[in-house]
Amino acid sequence: MMTIDTNAFLIIFTASLIAISCGLLGVFMMLRKMSMTGDAISHAVLPGIVIGFFISGTQRGIEVIIGAGLLGILATLIIDWLRKKAKVQLDASIGITFTLLFAIGIILINMLAYKVDLDQECVLYGEIAYLPIDLWITKSGFSMGPRITWLAILNLLLVITFIWLLFKELKLTSFDESFGIVLGIPAGAINLALMSMVSYTTVSSFEAVGAILVVALLVVPPATAFLWTKQIKSLIKLTIGIGIGISVIGYYLAFWLDSSIAGMMVSVAGFVFLTSAVLKSKKSKFKFGTQSKEEAFSS
Amino acid sequence: MEDFLYFFSFQDSSILFIVMGITLLGIGSAYVGTFSFLDNKALLGDAISHAVLPGICLGFILAGEKNPFFIVGGAIFSGALATFLSSWLKENTKLSEDSIIAVILSVFFGFGIVLLTMIQKTGNPEMAGLNQFIFGNAIGILEEDLWVYGSLSLLIILTLSLLLKEFSLLVFNAEYGKAIGFPMKGIRVVFNILMILSVVIGIQAIGVVLMAALLITPGAAARFWTDRLGTLLILAALFAIISGIVGTYISFIIPQMPTGPWVVVSLSTLALISFLFAPKKGVLFRFISRQSYLKKTHKEHVLKSLYKAMEEQKSGLQIQELLSMYPVHKTETLKSIKTLNKTNQLTVKEGFIELNESGKKEAKRIVRLHRLWELYLNEYMNIAPDHVHDSAEKLEHLITPELEELLDNRLNYPKLDPHQENIPRDHDDH
Numbered sequence: 001m002m003t004i005d006t007n008a009f010l011i012i013f014t015a016s017l018i019a020i021s022c023g024l025l026g027v028f029m030m031l032r033k034m035s036m037t038g039d040a041i042s043h044a045v046l047p048g049i050v051i052g053f054f055i056s057g058t059q060r061g062i063e064v065i066i067g068a069g070l071l072g073i074l075a076t077l078i079i080d081w082l083r084k085k086a087k088v089q090l091d092a093s094i095g096i097t098f099t100l101l102f103a104i105g106i107i108l109i110n111m112l113a114y115k116v117d118l119d120q121e122c123v124l125y126g127e128i129a130y131l132p133i134d135l136w137i138t139k140s141g142f143s144m145g146p147r148i149t150w151l152a153i154l155n156l157l158l159v160i161t162f163i164w165l166l167f168k169e170l171k172l173t174s175f176d177e178s179f180g181i182v183l184g185i186p187a188g189a190i191n192l193a194l195m196s197m198v199s200y201t202t203v204s205s206f207e208a209v210g211a212i213l214v215v216a217l218l219v220v221p222p223a224t225a226f227l228w229t230k231q232i233k234s235l236i237k238l239t240i241g242i243g244i245g246i247s248v249i250g251y252y253l254a255f256w257l258d259s260s261i262a263g264m265m266v267s268v269a270g271f272v273f274l275t276s277a278v279l280k281s282k283k284s285k286f287k288f289g290t291q292s293k294e295e296a297f298s299s
Numbered sequence: 300m301e302d303f304l305y306f307f308s309f310q311d312s313s314i315l316f317i318v319m320g321i322t323l324l325g326i327g328s329a330y331v332g333t334f335s336f337l338d339n340k341a342l343l344g345d346a347i348s349h350a351v352l353p354g355i356c357l358g359f360i361l362a363g364e365k366n367p368f369f370i371v372g373g374a375i376f377s378g379a380l381a382t383f384l385s386s387w388l389k390e391n392t393k394l395s396e397d398s399i400i401a402v403i404l405s406v407f408f409g410f411g412i413v414l415l416t417m418i419q420k421t422g423n424p425e426m427a428g429l430n431q432f433i434f435g436n437a438i439g440i441l442e443e444d445l446w447v448y449g450s451l452s453l454l455i456i457l458t459l460s461l462l463l464k465e466f467s468l469l470v471f472n473a474e475y476g477k478a479i480g481f482p483m484k485g486i487r488v489v490f491n492i493l494m495i496l497s498v499v500i501g502i503q504a505i506g507v508v509l510m511a512a513l514l515i516t517p518g519a520a521a522r523f524w525t526d527r528l529g530t531l532l533i534l535a536a537l538f539a540i541i542s543g544i545v546g547t548y549i550s551f552i553i554p555q556m557p558t559g560p561w562v563v564v565s566l567s568t569l570a571l572i573s574f575l576f577a578p579k580k581g582v583l584f585r586f587i588s589r590q591s592y593l594k595k596t597h598k599e600h601v602l603k604s605l606y607k608a609m610e611e612q613k614s615g616l617q618i619q620e621l622l623s624m625y626p627v628h629k630t631e632t633l634k635s636i637k638t639l640n641k642t643n644q645l646t647v648k649e650g651f652i653e654l655n656e657s658g659k660k661e662a663k664r665i666v667r668l669h670r671l672w673e674l675y676l677n678e679y680m681n682i683a684p685d686h687v688h689d690s691a692e693k694l695e696h697l698i699t700p701e702l703e704e705l706l707d708n709r710l711n712y713p714k715l716d717p718h719q720e721n722i723p724r725d726h727d728d729h
C-alpha cells in the first residue's frame with residue numbers, strides 16, 4: 001500500500017518534528033548556558049526508560065515516560081546538590097551525574113536483557129528507518145499510521161504550548177535570572193519545568209533518533225542559529241529552519257550511503273554548523289578586510 | 300567465591316595481564332583527568348572521548364581489521380581535531396564554552412555512528428570487536444593490544460611525572476608561567492596530546508560514552524581529602540585502580556556484562572563517600588562543624604547577656620528575661636544554659652541564673668573581644684561608632700588569643716570602647 005515516497009515523507013516529516021521540538025527547547029538551554037545539562041539529562045533518562053520498560057513490558061507504556069521524566073528531574077537535582085551542597089564545580093557535577101546514571105541504565109539493560117526486549121544499541125542510536133512499519137493500530141483494528149509520528153506530533157504540540165505559555169518567563173530567566181526573581185518569577189520552578197520538558201522530549205524521541213543523538217538536535221541547530229543572529233525570535237525561526245533542512249538532507253544522504261539516518265542528520269547539522277562558524281568567525285571577516293563594530297571595540 | 304579466588308590469585312596469567320593493564324590506564328587517566336579538573340576543563344575530556352569514535356571507525360575502515368595502531372592513530376587524529384576545533388570555536392565565535400563542547404561532542408559522535416552503521420552493513424566479521432569501544436570490555440582486550448596500550452599508559456604517567464612543575468603552572472597560573480619564560484602554549488599542546496592518548500587507551504575498558512567518568516570522577520573525589528597536589532594525584536590514581544579492578548572482576552564473572560558501567564558505578568560510590576564523609580570538606584563534616592559553631596555562639600551570647608546584666612548592677616537574670624532576649628532561639632538558649640550549668644560556668648537557682656567565677660571570666664573575654672574589635676574598627680577603619688556593632692557581633696566568636704593580644708597592643712591596652720563602655724579585663728576586680 002505504501003510506496004517508498006510516502007515512507008520517505010513520513011520519515012522526513014517525523015524527523016523534522018523531533019528536530020523542531022528539540023531545537024525549540026535547545027534555544028533556551030543554550031541561552032541559559034545549560035547545553036551540557038541537556039546532554040546530561042539525555043544520558044540520565046536511560047535508567048528511567050529501562051525501569052519503565054520493565055514495569056510496563058512495552059516501550060509504549062506511560063511508565064516509560066514517567067520513569068524517564070523522574071530520572072531527568074532527579075539528574076537536575078543531583079547536579080544542583082553536588083554543586084551547592086557538596087561544592088563540586090559545575091562541570092564536574094554534570095560529568096559525575098550523567099556517567100553514573102547512564103552506567104546504571106546500561107547495567108539494568110544487561111541484567112534485564114532476557115526479560116525485556118530493549119536493545120542498548122536501539123536506545124543509543126535509534127532507528128527511524130523502521131518507523132513506517134511500526135504502526136498504531138486501534139482496538140478495532142484500524143491503522144492510524146506510524147506510532148512514532150503521532151508521538152512526535154504530541155511532543156511538538158506540548159513543547160509549543162509550553163513555550164507559548166511561558167515565553168516571557170523563559171526569556172527573562174534565561175537572560176537575567178536575578179532580575180526575573182526580583183519580578184517575582186519562580187526561576188527555580190521554571191528551570192525544573194524546562195528540564196522536565198527536555199526529559200520528556202528525550203524519551204519521546206529516543207526510539208527514533210537514540211538517546212545520544214537527541215543531544216545533537218538539542219544543541220547544534222540553536223548553536224548554528226546563534227552564529228547568525230542574536231534576536232530570540234529570529235533565533236527560534238532559524239533553529240526551526242535548520243531542523244527541517246537537516247532532516248531532508250540527512251535522510252537522502254543516509255539513503256544514498258545506506259547509513260544511519262539519525263547519525264547522518266547530525267553529521268549534516270555539524271557540517272552546517274562548521275560552515276556557519278567559518279563564515280561568521282572573526283578571522284574570516286578580517287580576511288575580507290571589513291571589521292565589525294564590536295571587534296573595533298574589543299581590539 | 301571460587302571465581303573470586305581464581306580472579307584475585309592471578310593463577311591465570313591473562314587476568315594478571317589485564318589487571319596490570321587496567322591499573323596502568325587507570326593511573327594514566329586519573330592523572331590527566333585530575334589536571335583537567337583543576338583546570339576547570341573537566342568536560343573537555345567528555346567531548347574528546349565521544350569525538351574519538353569516528354577516528355576509531357576510520358582506522359578500522361583503513362586497516363580492514365581491529366589493528367591497534369590504526370585504531371589508536373585514527374582516534375588520536377579525531378581527538379586532536381576535536382580539541383583544535385573547540386579552541387578555535389572558542390576564540391572565533393561568541394558561543395559559550397558549554398555550547399561548543401556539547402556541539403563538538405554530539406556532532407563527532409553522530410558522525411561516528413554513521414561510520415559505524417556503514418561498517419556494520421559491510422558485514423566484516425571483525426566488526427564485533429568494534430562495538431566494545433562503545434561500552435568497553437576489559438576482558439576482551441587481546442594480549443598483544445595490551446602491550447601497546449600499557450606502554451602508552453606508561454608514557455603518559457612518565458611524561459606527567461617528569462613535567463609535573465610545568466603542568467601545575469598550566470592549571471594553576473598559566474599567566475605567571477608565561478611571564479617567567481615557560482612555553483605555555485607548547486605545554487598545553489603536550490597536555491592535550493596526553494589527554495587524547497589517555498582517552499584512547501581508556502575507552503578499551505570503559506567505552507566512549509562513559510570515559511568522562513574515568514577522567515573527572517577520581518580527581519573530583521580525591522579533591523575532598525587533600526589540598527596537596529601530590530597526595531591528590533596519588534589518591535585519584537588509587538580510586539581509579541580500585542574501580543578498574545572491580546569493573547574488570549564483574550565482567551569476568553558475568554561475561555555479557557560490559558566493564559565500563561561497573562567501573563563508573565564503583566568510582567561514583569567512592570566519590571559519594573568522599574563528598575559525604577571526607578574530613579573538612581565533606582558534607583557531613585561541614586554540617587557538624589556548623590552545628591558546633593552555632594552551639595558555641597549561643598553559649599557565648601548567654602554568657603554575654605549575663606555579664607551585661609552584672610554591669611547594670613544586677614547579680615543575674617531570670618530565665619524568662621534571658622529567653623525574651625532571644626525570642627527565636629528559645630530551645631537553643633535553654634540548651635546553652637543547661638550545658639553551661641553542667642560545665643559549672645553558671646548556677647541556676649529557682650529560675651534565677653548567676654555566673655560562676657569561670658563563667659564570669661569567659662564572659663569577660665567575649666565582651667572584651669567585642670569591644671576591642673569595635674574600638675579597632677572605629678580607630679583604624681574610621682567606621683562610625685554606631686556602625687561597628689554588627690561586625691563585632693560576628694568577630695567576638697572568632698578572634699584568637701593571638702589576635703586579641705595584637706589588637707590590645709595596637710590599641711595600647713584601652714579602657715573604653717567607642718560607646719564609652721568599660722573594656723573588661725581579668726584583673727579588674729583585684
